[in-house]
Amino acid sequence: MPFIQWYPGHIAKAERQLKEQLNRVDVIFEVLDARIPLASHHPDVPGWIGDKPRLVVLNRTDMIPESVRQGWLNWFAAQGETLYCTNAKQGKGIKALKKAAQAAGVQMNERRQQRGMRPRAVRAVVIGFPNVGKSALINRLLGRKVAASARRAGVTRQLQWIRISDALELLDAPGIIPAKLENQEDAVKLAICEDIGEAAYDNQQIGAALIDLLVELNFDNILSSRYQLDPQNITGEEYIESLGNSKFKGDTERATMQLLNDFRKGVMGKIPLELPQLI
Ligand SMILES: Nc1nc2c(ncn2[C@@H]2O[C@H](COP(=O)(O)OP(=O)(O)OP(=O)(O)O)[C@@H](O)[C@H]2O)c(=O)[nH]1
Numbered sequence: 236m237p238f239i240q241w242y243p244g245h246i247a248k249a250e251r252q253l254k255e256q257l258n259r260v261d262v263i264f265e266v267l268d269a270r271i272p273l274a275s276h277h278p279d280v281p282g283w284i285g286d287k288p289r290l291v292v293l294n295r296t297d298m299i300p301e302s303v304r305q306g307w308l309n310w311f312a313a314q315g316e317t318l319y320c321t322n323a324k325q326g327k328g329i330k331a332l333k334k335a336a337q338a339a340g341v342q343m344n345e346r347r348q349q350r351g352m353r354p355r356a357v358r359a360v361v362i363g364f365p366n367v368g369k370s371a372l373i374n375r376l377l378g379r380k381v382a383a384s385a386r387r388a389g390v391t392r393q394l395q396w397i398r399i400s401d402a403l404e405l406l407d408a409p410g411i412i413p414a415k416l417e418n419q420e421d422a423v424k425l426a427i428c429e430d431i432g433e434a435a436y437d438n439q440q441i442g443a444a445l446i447d448l449l450v451e452l453n454f455d456n457i458l459s460s461r462y463q464l465d466p467q468n469i470t471g472e473e474y475i476e477s478l479g480n481s482k483f484k485g486d487t488e489r490a491t492m493q494l495l496n497d498f499r500k501g502v503m504g505k506i507p508l509e510l511p512q513l514i
Contacts, residue, residue: 237437239423239425239426239436240416241412241436242414242415246412249394250414253360254283256408257360259358260359261339261340262289262336262359263280263287263290264290265292266362266369266372267293267294267367268294269293269320269507270298270506270509271421271508271509272509277362290336292320292321292363293318293321294322294367295367296321296322297322298505299506300505303507306511310514319335321372323374326375329372329376333376333403337403339359340357356398356404358404360408361373361406361407361408364411365432366410369407376399394406423444423448427448427495427508439472439487441495443472444471445498446470446474457504458474461503462494464477464481475494476490478494479491
């Protein structure tokens with residue numbers, strides 16, 4: 236398995252800035268990638284936020300089958316967490332999220348009133364790995380474009396407070412990742428889904444890992460029908476090489492990028508890389 240470590244200076248800075256702001260925040264939206272909800276959960280977040288309310292947002296739900304989405308709703312419910320499912324690209328699930336944040340604000344203002352303080356807007360922060368859709372989500376919450384949303388991981392660099400309504404203010408935090416990627420299986424999934432920067436990995440190794448994972452999760456039929464090449468009984472590396480030879484004049488890098496892009500853009504279909512029933 237490829238070894239991945241990635242903690243560039245701008246991510247370290249983002250983490251520092253975020254921690255500085257956290258005491259001003261009432262509620263945390265943690266955005267997860269629906270294809271890999273467990274691998275895209277930042278392990279340090281619960282420690283940072285203490286007992287502040289956390290809303291778990293499963294974004295990119297358009298990229299997984301409905302049955303899997305339902306499975307995650309049940310799985311998170313069993314952990315005592317409510318999951319908010321969104322498709323930030325098309326603006327789905329946004330209203331429920333806004334309502335939940337404002338409800339957290341009502342409780343906060345009741346406590347303020349008891350202490351003789353004036354009510355104020357609830358302050359929320361949107362956190363998550365790079366590229367999980369934080370900016371797209373904020374733009375949808377706001378109903379217009381303020382946060383830059385892009386396909387590349389690590390686009391948001393500066394912390395900014397955004398007024399969503401009289402009742403809600405949002406801090407758009409840049410993507411954060413743990414200083415050390417302890418779980419390398421998770422790191423590979425993050426790389427496949429482009430939730431960590433491409434400087435962190437070798438495309439061909441990640442492409443090969445994608446093939447191995449698809450076979451393991453029984454999605455090999457998708458590969459056979461899409462690329463006319465059966466992945467059974469060969470390694471991911473051999474698959475990419477064969478694909479390069481058969482369709483890309485021996486150019487393995489191009490074959491790799493085609494595979495990764497097909498997966499990342501959803502053209503292979505709705506393919507989750509983690510399944511609640513397998514945990
Ligand atoms: N299919 C799909 N694509 C999405 C969704 N949400 C965001 N995207 C796309 O994912 C890419 C990344 O979205 P961003 O909003 O820039 O992600 P971010 O978390 O702010 O990224 P950083 O700034 O790198 O931390 C963009 O191309 C979005 O259009 C979604 O729900 N479904």
